[in-house]
Amino acid sequence: MGRQKYSLMHKQERGFSFVETLVALAVITTLLSFVVPIYLTGKSFTNGRMLENQARMLAQSQIEKQLSDLKISKSTRLIKPFQIEEEVTHVQSLWNIQVKIKWKNTHGQTRSIKLEVYRFQNVDSPT
Structure with missing residues (x-):
């Protein structure tokens, strides 16, 4: 045992x-x-959303900048990883501000966001 x-x-x-x-x-x-x-997949999705949010904030800040100083203009510039296209036009009393931000996502695909604002301004009133 x-x-x-x-x-x-x-x-x-x-x-x-x-x-x-x-x-x-x-x-x-x-x-x-x-x-x-x-x-x-989650990490890639999170990185993609982070870039998209940065692009949206950048576009909004560019629109606010253009609204503070209304001048007819058209420009393209690069702030890595974003390409910024801005266009400000004026027809009669209507200002149009367009900002388009382009970037490449984590899969190498080109993405973009376009924000557009219209501002009515009488000729008699100051900017």
Whole structure:
């Protein structure tokens, strides 16, 4: 009886068997094969939205700048990673300000946002 007890203790102290180790690795690999693509997709989506929000804020700030100093103009410039196209036109008493921001997303595709504002201003009133 003493011998059985010793052999059971000895068996329990051996650790994982080869089959248990393979099953554990298979489970971990399967879980990682689902988790890693979800993580990478989420990260890419978050980076893309972050660039889009930056572009929108940049476009809004450019419109506010153009509204503060209404002058007919057309320009294109680069503030990495964004390309900014601005156009201010005036017809009779109506000002039109267009700002288009272009950038490349994390997949290399060109994205853009265009904001446009109209401002009515009488000829008699100051800017």
